Amino acid sequence: MDYEGLIIRPPSEAYSLLLQVTVGCSHNRCTFCGTYRQKKFKIKPVEQIEKDLREARSYGRIEKLFLCDGDAMIIPQPRLEEILLMIKRYLPTLERIGSYANTKSVLRKSVEDIKRLRELGLKIIYLGVETGNAELLKKIHKGATREQMIEAARRIREAGIQLSATVILGIGGIEKSIEHAMDTASLLSEMDPDYVGALTLMLVPQTELFDDYIAGRFVLPDKIGFIRELYLMIANANFTDCYFTSNHASNYLPIKARLPGQKEKILNLIGSVIEDNDVGRMRPEYLRGL
Template identity: 50%
Template sequence: MHYVGNIIRPPSEANSILLQVTVGCSRNKCTFCGTYMGERFQIKPDDIILEDIAFAATYCKRQRRVFLCDGDALIIPQKRLVRILIEIQRQLPWVTRIGSYANAKSLNMKSPEELVELQRLGLGILYMGLETGDDVTLKAIRKGATSSEMIEMGQKARACGMKLSLTVLLGIAGTQRSDIHARETGRVITAIDPEYVGALSLMLIPGTPLYEDAVSGRFQLPDSRGMLQELFTMLSNTHMNRGLFMANHASNYLPLRVRMPGDRQAALDLIEKALAGKVDLKPEYLRAL
């Protein structure tokens, strides 16, 4: 495989074929993210992508899923992306699902008809970084979209048959807007009603603008109790018709896997026990990105 730079993928794609079709992120402006600092976004040449698909056809026959790396493969022009998906179908006929990151910009650039075409060619799940439903915080972290745009694009993806996994960040609004962030994020999740939600706890990365804000005192990250309170408020305001709300990332203090809506109240009860000191939290040295 011809990998370039940092290769990231969602935790659920750990056993997937990682096919790098772009390098970096098409936006690369979020203040909290250091993954692609200094990396210029580019779409990889078709001949390199085809070589990697051929490699996978020979050496990756036990893997049933493909994840298109890096930060936003959906930004690839439709005709090129269609050719890639067709080639995956042709050379990797055992693959049952293809996934990709997406953002509001790339979803807006695709028509509903184009998204349906991609879904029919195997692109079955999109991972979208919502981070927060609070418009003030979205602007502060330079996410490039409002909460209403996030809702519109999330609903668009789901209406076109895509499964959707949203990522949200506990702590991203700091201590000042913690409660607003939690409530507004629950509101947006409810409006989109995705199949999956992954709640991660923000970990400040040296070199990022948000890290510098924290060092200077302009941003204060909630402590473990503040993170738990956010999680409680967010889940209290989240009403999904089905699917999973997960807070079991390595960064989290209290691992949760909540099947909605049935397990919601039990999860809220567990968080309350943790806030009362009756449940042990993950120690700092075991937390990771």
């Protein structure tokens, strides 16, 4: 398989074949994100993707595939359909294709376009939300407003594709901690995703947010502060049926809960960790990672 640079995927795609169809991120401006800073964005040639698929066919039965890098949805519709058709042809046993997406690229597609992608195998989209606070969204250069995220979520869900929203604990620093948690809860309620994955902010050298941290302009919450944000988000969000996790390696307190069914149980658990300042139940610093 041909992989250019660092390749990442969501925890739930651990057993998926990773097929790199773009290199980097078409946006690449979020102030906290260093993942693709070294990569110049491009869409990979179809010939290279086909070569990878030919190789993957020899691996045996493959059921899940994840499209890398940052945002395969930016690929123009005809080319993306061509790639999905090719995947289907080479890997007929495939049950699910997943992809990261940003709001801007989702909004370049109509519901009909997205439905067509679902018919061709795209079953789950991981959308980077990060925060529901309008001021913070601008500050971190997310490139999307709350309203645009709600619209992107609507199109994805209407097309019958599962939506997984990613949010970042601590992205507002101490200063915006409570507003970040509360506004993210209200945005998530409006988006009503099938999954929410909460990450905990890890500062990455050579990003604007890291520079702000070094200069003292950005102050991170402490461990309990991060967990309090998690508590507030869950307590104040209302979902139809959502699997909420914080099992990413960056988190101090890994949790998994189906909401609303397990809301009370999970809030009791998180609440007890906060109340007891129970550092022993938190992931130690040396085991955290991106």
